[in-house]
Amino acid sequence: MSGHEQGHAAERPRARSHLIRGGALLAAVAGISSLHFVTDPSRIVLHEVYNYLCYVPIIFGAYWYGAWGGVAAAAITSAAFIPHIRGMWIHNEAYSASLYAQVVVFHVLGLTVGLLVGAQRRLTARYRDAATSLERANRELRDSREHLRRADRLSALGEIAAGLAHEIQNPLAGVKGALEIIASRVKQGTPEAEFAGIGGRELARLEGLVGEFLTYARPHDPALRPADIHEIVERVAALLRAEAERKAVTLVFERPAGLSPLSLDAEQITQVIFNVVLNGIQATGAGGRVRIRESVEPGWGVVDVIDEGPGIRPEHALRIFDPFFTTKPRGTGLGLAISQRIVIAHRGTIEALPGSPTGSVFRIRLPLPDSVAGAS
Ligand SMILES: Nc1ncnc2c1ncn2[C@@H]1O[C@H](COP(=O)(O)OP(=O)(O)OP(=O)(O)O)[C@@H](O)[C@H]1O
Ligand SMILES: [Mg+2]
Known part of the structure; x- marks a missing residue:
């Protein structure tokens, strides 16, 4: 289903609920007015009860649709109420006057209830926003x-x-x-x-x-020099070609034009990409592919290493960057720990994301030269 169709699907139940509410309001007003018309004027107590019942649709109109809803419901109620005053009580001047006063009260009530409901809703929304941002802050705290x-x-x-x-x-x-x-x-x-x-x-x-x-x-500080990420990827591919062939895994490169040179320690970043691509090859079965995609995000040069392996088990996700965490019989568990150290020393980020439909994506972000200057 496209986003457009989804939008329409969400509109439909809402439109139906507006229709039901509007219908209920009109039916209530029509019902009360008919009661007025069919009840004999001598039964004044009943008429008083109907007068009070008129407030019900007004209150609901205001509750559902705010001040405008309240005033509209008051107007509709009045439109049915006034003919009844003129038809039945025209000769009783004092009573007619009190009924006209009631028409004014209808509008004041609709407006007041609507305004109060609106204010209450805004307050609730503010609380909800506050709760959401508190939750986010809490999550960030846990992460840090x-x-x-x-x-x-x-x-x-x-x-x-x-x-x-x-x-x-x-x-x-x-x-x-x-x-x-x-x-x-x-x-x-x-x-x-x-x-x-x-x-x-x-x-x-x-x-x-x-x-x-x-x-x-003993990581040494990166010796930052302008370097082409593209050449580093090529170098890693040359180093790992034999390993990939041995496992019958194809290395695929995707590089949209326009990734300018980054300021980095080429030797260290080669090690990072080497570790991540090697993990990708090791995870991917024979006949599969490991894609290395270079791209640009605002402020970052990005390298994604996308494999077709089994993906990272949720219970391992928090530990793969820990030193010595390994699930391989001959692994040291240092590959990703070293890579993360190097990337952080470059003020970049490295993260593992689930692949689609399977596998994993290791995303390495390195700052573009301008943003390094801006950050320091
Ligand atoms: N592409 C991947 N797909 C699935 N699991 C992965 C992938 N990359 C890393 N992992 C998991 O993270 C663990 C740690 O990886 P890391 O590179 O740090 O160590 P290693 O590969 O086990 O050993 P080493 O790289 O030191 O030889 C791996 O053992 C594996 O369980
Ligand atoms: Mg490794």
């Missing part, structure tokens, strides 16, 4: 508490990791040297050579891990 909690943990963890990684690096270098000497002395093709090879590979992995630790724990 969550950020603080994470930042706190990050800094404590950063110190431990930095110290530990540093201490590990030296013995690691020693072991690596020793292993190289052993490897150079054993004969190729022997089991010893094979073990030395395994040792070497595992050591390299450990070195990589320690390196990542240090990047995470």
Whole structure:
């Protein structure tokens, strides 16, 4: 259903309720007037009761449609009431006068009730707005508490990791040297050579891990220089081409023209995009695609990495940027934590959104050069 049709569908019940209310008001006025006309003038008490009943449609008119509704209902009621005064009470001057006074009261009442109802409604709307903005403020507070909690943990963890990684690096270098000497002395093709090879590979992995630790724990400030995000995406694609082919995943680029150079640390942002695209490839099944879309929003250069994986489980959503959170057997859980640190140091944002219809979208926003100047 289009937005236009939806608008019409919402109008229909409202129009029907106006029709019902209008009909009820007219029926009430017509009913009371007929009672006046069919009741003998000698039954004055009954006529008094009908006079008071006339206030009912006026009050409802004012309640439903405000001051204008009240006055309109009073006018309609009067239009039915005045012929009755002239027809039945023309010879009783005092009583006629009191009935005319009642016609004036109809209008005053309709107007007053309508104005009061209007004021009350405005007050209610103000309270409702206040409640909504309070709710929003509350939500923002909760979010920022969550950020603080994470930042706190990050800094404590950063110190431990930095110290530990540093201490590990030296013995690691020693072991690596020793292993190289052993490897150079054993004969190729022997089991010893094979073990030395395994040792070497595992050591390299450990070195990589320690390196990542240090990047995470001791982030250096980004060295901002004008750089083309487009070239960075190309570089990442070249680095990950083999991985994508191995998993039979196609990398697709979408880039509308006009994304001007951003002010960034190309090496760090390469690492961010690399991590996110690699996650996308890992999540996507064979035959699927990972799309990398560059775009511009007011104040931001945006890179979306869109995968066709299973998406992020709701219970993981709050944790994927936490250091060491991983669901992969050989993952370190540092990829997104490092990426988020780098992006924040660039005064940008990174967020995970649900993909459509499946998968996930990682949206990286980096400030356009003007807004960096404006922010500092
Ligand atoms: N595109 C994605 N689709 C689904 N889940 C994802 C995606 N990207 C990240 N995740 C989830 O977030 C977790 C953390 O990701 P992160 O990149 O930080 O670590 P990792 O990929 O597990 O390990 P590492 O990147 O250090 O090798 C992942 O283990 C995975 O559960
Ligand atoms: Mg990863």
